[in-house]
Amino acid sequence: MALVIIDKFKDRVIKVVKKIPSGKFLTYKQVAKLAGKEKAFRVVGNLMMRNKDKNVLCHRVIKSDYTVGGYLGREDLDWLKAALLLKEGAIGVIPTDTIYGICTSAFNKKSVEKVYKLRKRNLKKPCIILISDIKELKLFGVKLKNWQKNILEKIWPAKISVILPCQSKKFSYLHRGTNTLAFRLPKDKFILKILKVSGPLIAPSANWEGYEPAKTIKEAKKYFNDKVFYLDRGKIASEASTLIDLTQKEIKIIRKGADYRKIKLLLRKTF
CATH class of the missing domain: 1.10.10.10 (Winged helix-like DNA-binding domain superfamily/Winged helix DNA-binding domain)
Structure with missing residues (x-):
């Protein structure tokens, strides 16, 4: 019985x-x-x-507790479980190459809009998109000029986010009318593993707009509670990425952050 x-x-x-x-x-x-x-x-x-x-x-x-937990009977495959969820458009707080980010598939419009709502983000402000290969820029209709490609090949992979032109109306929910998108190709092997399964992800920091970025999952839960899943990798305290603008041939440094020295040296040699 x-x-x-x-x-x-x-x-x-x-x-x-x-x-x-x-x-x-x-x-x-x-x-x-x-x-x-x-x-x-x-x-x-x-x-x-x-x-x-x-x-x-x-x-x-x-x-x-809304952490992903193990997958296929293995606790060490929690990253794969998170990647599969993200690929489908679920929203999760995961460790990136810099800090914890609240992430989802860049190709899922509804999920992207939900991230804006959860994060209380300025609706006119685009999110940085993480990619696993420079070739993925084509998926967003980004056509690199030779000088842009040369720069990217020298600086990536790194904690350097790069603003590039994106004229496609298809991705207006990403560029928010700016006709530009910021991309980053990380060097960190862990986030690259996730990206190769999930595909490109939007990855704003895990906090409400104007508040301190979460350094732990406990802190992230204070912002997002049970609205998202969590992939815990302990405390992460790092600088945000350096942000540069490559929309014009004159390179602009928008934000000095992680790997800034690298970009400064490389750009000095290039120009």
Whole structure:
């Protein structure tokens, strides 16, 4: 009889998980409650850990504290779980190459707009976009001139964000009418792993506009609570990226930050 009850609960759990839409997630407790046994969240966790059914997208079920938790039975694959969620348009606070960012797919307009709302961000201010390869600029309709390409090949990968022209109306939700977008190709191997799965991500700092960037997940939760998922990598205290403008042949340094010395030396040699 006990096995029959467990099997019925398992079937209900699977049905609940299969109904989680792309770009959304539920916690183990929420799944257990919807399946009829709120206190059986550990059973849900075990079921997801052992899941081998490709039709059951277990990456959409996260820990009850809203950190992503392990994936495919491995705690060290939490980054992959986060990457899959981000690819689908979910919103999460993750470690970038500089500080914690509140991120989502740059190709998901609804999710991008939600990040603006959650972050209380100036609607006219574009977000920096993280990419894993310079070739991904073409996905945004960015056509590099030879001098721009030469500069980028010298400075990237680095903690240097670069403003480039983007005239495409298709991406007006990203450039916010400025007809420019800022991109960064990180050197950090961890965020690159995520980007190669998730695709390009918007990555403003994890805080409300005008407030201090979160250095820990605990601090980030004070801003975003249960509205996003979290990928915890302890305390991160770093400078924001250096920001330069390459829309004109005259290079403008908009913000001095991480890797500023590198850009200064390279640009001095180039010009």
